[in-house]
Amino acid sequence: MKEDVQVRIAGIAGDGSFITGEVLASILKKIGYYVVTVKDFPSNIRGLPSNYTVRGSSKPVYGRNDYDDFLIAFDIPSIKTHLRDLKEGSVCIYDSRDGKELSDDLKKEGVFYVPLPLREIARKELGLELIKNMVAVGVLSEIFGVDEEITDRVILENFKRKGEKVVELNKKAVLRGRELVRENHGRFPEFKLKKYNDPGRILAMGNDFVSMGAIAGGCRFLAAYPITPSSEILEFLSKEMKKFGGAAIQAEDEISSINMAIGASIAGLRAMVASSGPGVALKTEGLSYAGMTETPIVIYYAMRVGPSTGLPTKTSQEDLLYIIFAGHGEFPRLILMPATPDELFYLTVEAFNFAEEFQIPVIILTDQFLAQNKFTIDKEKIDPKKVEIRRGKIVLNGNDVPRNNGFLLRYKIEEDGISPRIIPGIKEGVFGTTGYEHDEAGYGTEDEDNRVSMVKKRMSKIKHLIKRVPPPVLYEKKNAKIGIISAGSTFGPIMETIERLEKDGISVSFLRIVTLWPFPEDEVRKFVEDKEKIFIVEQNYKGQLRFLVENAIIDIHKNKIRGITKFSGRPFKPLEIEEKIREELK
Amino acid sequence: MSEILSEVKVRTPKDYEGYKKPTWCPGCGDFSILSSLKKVAAEIGLDPFKTVVVSGIGCSGKSYAFFYANGVHTLHGRVLPVATGIKLGNPELFVIALSGDGDALAIGGNHFIHTARRNVDIKLIIMNNQIYGLTKGQFSPTSNHGFVTVSSPYGSVEFPVDPVVLALASGASFVARAFSGEPNSLTEIIKEAFLHKGFSVIDVLSPCVTYNKVNTYDWYRENIEFLPNDHDKENLTEAFTYATSFKGKIPLGIFYKKERPTYEELILDSSNPCREDLYCGRERVYELIETFSK
Numbered sequence: 001m002k003e004d005v006q007v008r009i010a011g012i013a014g015d016g017s018f019i020t021g022e023v024l025a026s027i028l029k030k031i032g033y034y035v036v037t038v039k040d041f042p043s044n045i046r047g048l049p050s051n052y053t054v055r056g057s058s059k060p061v062y063g064r065n066d067y068d069d070f071l072i073a074f075d076i077p078s079i080k081t082h083l084r085d086l087k088e089g090s091v092c093i094y095d096s097r098d099g100k101e102l103s104d105d106l107k108k109e110g111v112f113y114v115p116l117p118l119r120e121i122a123r124k125e126l127g128l129e130l131i132k133n134m135v136a137v138g139v140l141s142e143i144f145g146v147d148e149e150i151t152d153r154v155i156l157e158n159f160k161r162k163g164e165k166v167v168e169l170n171k172k173a174v175l176r177g178r179e180l181v182r183e184n185h186g187r188f189p190e191f192k193l194k195k196y197n198d199p200g201r202i203l204a205m206g207n208d209f210v211s212m213g214a215i216a217g218g219c220r221f222l223a224a225y226p227i228t229p230s231s232e233i234l235e236f237l238s239k240e241m242k243k244f245g246g247a248a249i250q251a252e253d254e255i256s257s258i259n260m261a262i263g264a265s266i267a268g269l270r271a272m273v274a275s276s277g278p279g280v281a282l283k284t285e286g287l288s289y290a291g292m293t294e295t296p297i298v299i300y301y302a303m304r305v306g307p308s309t310g311l312p313t314k315t316s317q318e319d320l321l322y323i324i325f326a327g328h329g330e331f332p333r334l335i336l337m338p339a340t341p342d343e344l345f346y347l348t349v350e351a352f353n354f355a356e357e358f359q360i361p362v363i364i365l366t367d368q369f370l371a372q373n374k375f376t377i378d379k380e381k382i383d384p385k386k387v388e389i390r391r392g393k394i395v396l397n398g399n400d401v402p403r404n405n406g407f408l409l410r411y412k413i414e415e416d417g418i419s420p421r422i423i424p425g426i427k428e429g430v431f432g433t434t435g436y437e438h439d440e441a442g443y444g445t446e447d448e449d450n451r452v453s454m455v456k457k458r459m460s461k462i463k464h465l466i467k468r469v470p471p472p473v474l475y476e477k478k479n480a481k482i483g484i485i486s487a488g489s490t491f492g493p494i495m496e497t498i499e500r501l502e503k504d505g506i507s508v509s510f511l512r513i514v515t516l517w518p519f520p521e522d523e524v525r526k527f528v529e530d531k532e533k534i535f536i537v538e539q540n541y542k543g544q545l546r547f548l549v550e551n552a553i554i555d556i557h558k559n560k561i562r563g564i565t566k567f568s569g570r571p572f573k574p575l576e577i578e579e580k581i582r583e584e585l586k
Numbered sequence: 587m588s589e590i591l592s593e594v595k596v597r598t599p600k601d602y603e604g605y606k607k608p609t610w611c612p613g614c615g616d617f618s619i620l621s622s623l624k625k626v627a628a629e630i631g632l633d634p635f636k637t638v639v640v641s642g643i644g645c646s647g648k649s650y651a652f653f654y655a656n657g658v659h660t661l662h663g664r665v666l667p668v669a670t671g672i673k674l675g676n677p678e679l680f681v682i683a684l685s686g687d688g689d690a691l692a693i694g695g696n697h698f699i700h701t702a703r704r705n706v707d708i709k710l711i712i713m714n715n716q717i718y719g720l721t722k723g724q725f726s727p728t729s730n731h732g733f734v735t736v737s738s739p740y741g742s743v744e745f746p747v748d749p750v751v752l753a754l755a756s757g758a759s760f761v762a763r764a765f766s767g768e769p770n771s772l773t774e775i776i777k778e779a780f781l782h783k784g785f786s787v788i789d790v791l792s793p794c795v796t797y798n799k800v801n802t803y804d805w806y807r808e809n810i811e812f813l814p815n816d817h818d819k820e821n822l823t824e825a826f827t828y829a830t831s832f833k834g835k836i837p838l839g840i841f842y843k844k845e846r847p848t849y850e851e852l853i854l855d856s857s858n859p860c861r862e863d864l865y866c867g868r869e870r871v872y873e874l875i876e877t878f879s880k
Binding site for chain 2: 244259286
């Protein structure tokens, strides 16, 4: 009985690998497995190679495994591409249209090859070649020993909006796939999955968790320009926001979107934008303006591969240093890096709280892997009732605020750096706001003393902010001499690596950075001190997190640091981290 | 409109004096625009607490400090996106956008087109002096072909954009042109724009006395002419015809005026996000969790 299985569906875009993967993910969830998906799609609608990996496990998993147990190849070139992820005992099911016999370079020792006439069956028996992918779903369901009632339900849920006819045809295709296995039982390997009861876990993509967090957290305004991998936020919220009297709108460009959100925030709303590297590059003048005007704003930033257009649909952590320093001039900001579905939800809520309480821009920093892949989480881990909304020093009556010549002091100097936030439209009073250096009433002045006190006022927020931000999460092993430091989506493979090393008697402690900025220097320093070796795992070339860590620790500890980086655009596999650590410990 | 009128006090233009005294050059056309704005505000009894003046960068951008209302001084070119955000954030606010020819039509050109298309209820006044004043005299998108400036020493090779034609083509629901040197008609036009619901564009020819020695008060007086009284303001074709050819003169007046649903009405379904309970989304998240856990 298998309790951890990984299937890759590969073909060219338009082959239906995506829907096959989605259906399979639902099926695995329904037999009580934790699921994670890895979509690997080109920036293209049809014709280029694409693949979709689904992993199901009886234990929570947040990343892909080292090898695939199954490869469903809709074409022969896909076998070639993904051969390296097959190992002894893996099964390669491929469409026999291009010939049953594979050339030697496509064969790997110990891999079980099964040619099936998927297209032919779909075309001749079902009258629609496209439906070959559901025949493949049927094949896998039968091999896994999934009840027909479950596959029927998943098909219904996935296709009911397309009408009864489509549902029936898809069910028929699945059934036909099952028959293929039954008819040729000897040709298929035994691969039964253990059955559990589905406790009704949530299966959703990272962007969905962020969108739900935004709604629960009182966000009432989103302006965005479509960009991979954050567009799903715009799509989700443009459907949902209306239901709460808010607005989620598609702006004419990235620059407009952040300025619209700033406008909405000035009017008193919790406002956000969603984008990725190329878009955030255009938004930095707005970021700087939010910094100067102390306008609360939440920027959701899903990193993709750069520079420039880079690999638009692939994952990276290349923009850590960029977003820490983006925007001209000096101003406080908060950058949060969630790693799990519950963090994607709750940190989004907290992003709005911190933005309003401290009147600063807050960035939720994710990447394509977290943003666009699906994860399961136990339902009770996300409870909207636990959401707390803290609006900070919002002013509802102008008479509560001192004035200068009738103008309310929106930028009144306060010990904690946080001034009364006046919302236009309130009784008795008006205020000004400007990107120019300004006086307490919010009107431009070049006075030298004023400049000094305003800079100090804005920057003094940092020392108060540091005390409040989410600390790093420490996964501690007693007396571990080896440590890992990372942030964000590398969490899944790191946890699996640690588990594997532990089995061999190698104890590893792990410090996961949640607040990237202000950087948690004290916690990092403390973590590094009693370790002999520190591995910093991140998805970029230069070692940007390493730069931040090295900056935080004293010189004598720097020789302990080793970087483990990956910048191919694909997420880490546990083995890639494990091997590098073992090699270093030899 | 009624909700933004002040409840009690009879106001005078003086009541709309801002935080600062204007810092424009003596003789600048912008003084006349500001004074017309105050006159109209007093006449209709505009409530300063419920009004937001949004301005950009440039000489025009300074105006947010010269008028008694909430003032938002934005980035160069970003007047309209910020104004749109404010209007969507609280549609009960009366939003005036003050911009220049460079601010509205060069760096902010894209936003101009799309705000017009959406018909957001914003009153945009373009203080058009056909030059960059604050940066000391470079040519602007409305500078005439051949115009010699510090950045076009051989004469500008570019042809100017006509804000009126662009506004009409982009779908603005109120389009007009006025001249700083004709304060009475300027005031009348601003008043009509304020009473119109929807994106209103007024291109105000506003001489720069320091850097533009060509398009002076006298030059404008010789080159302008008012639209005839019988012009059908609801007729877009007629508006285009007048805007593009008018006896070789620069036509002044209201070219087009026709109400249609505003962007915020369509997006918000008459709700006001500012008045919504921030916790009201939580129940919906429970429902969403259910759909994701099926």
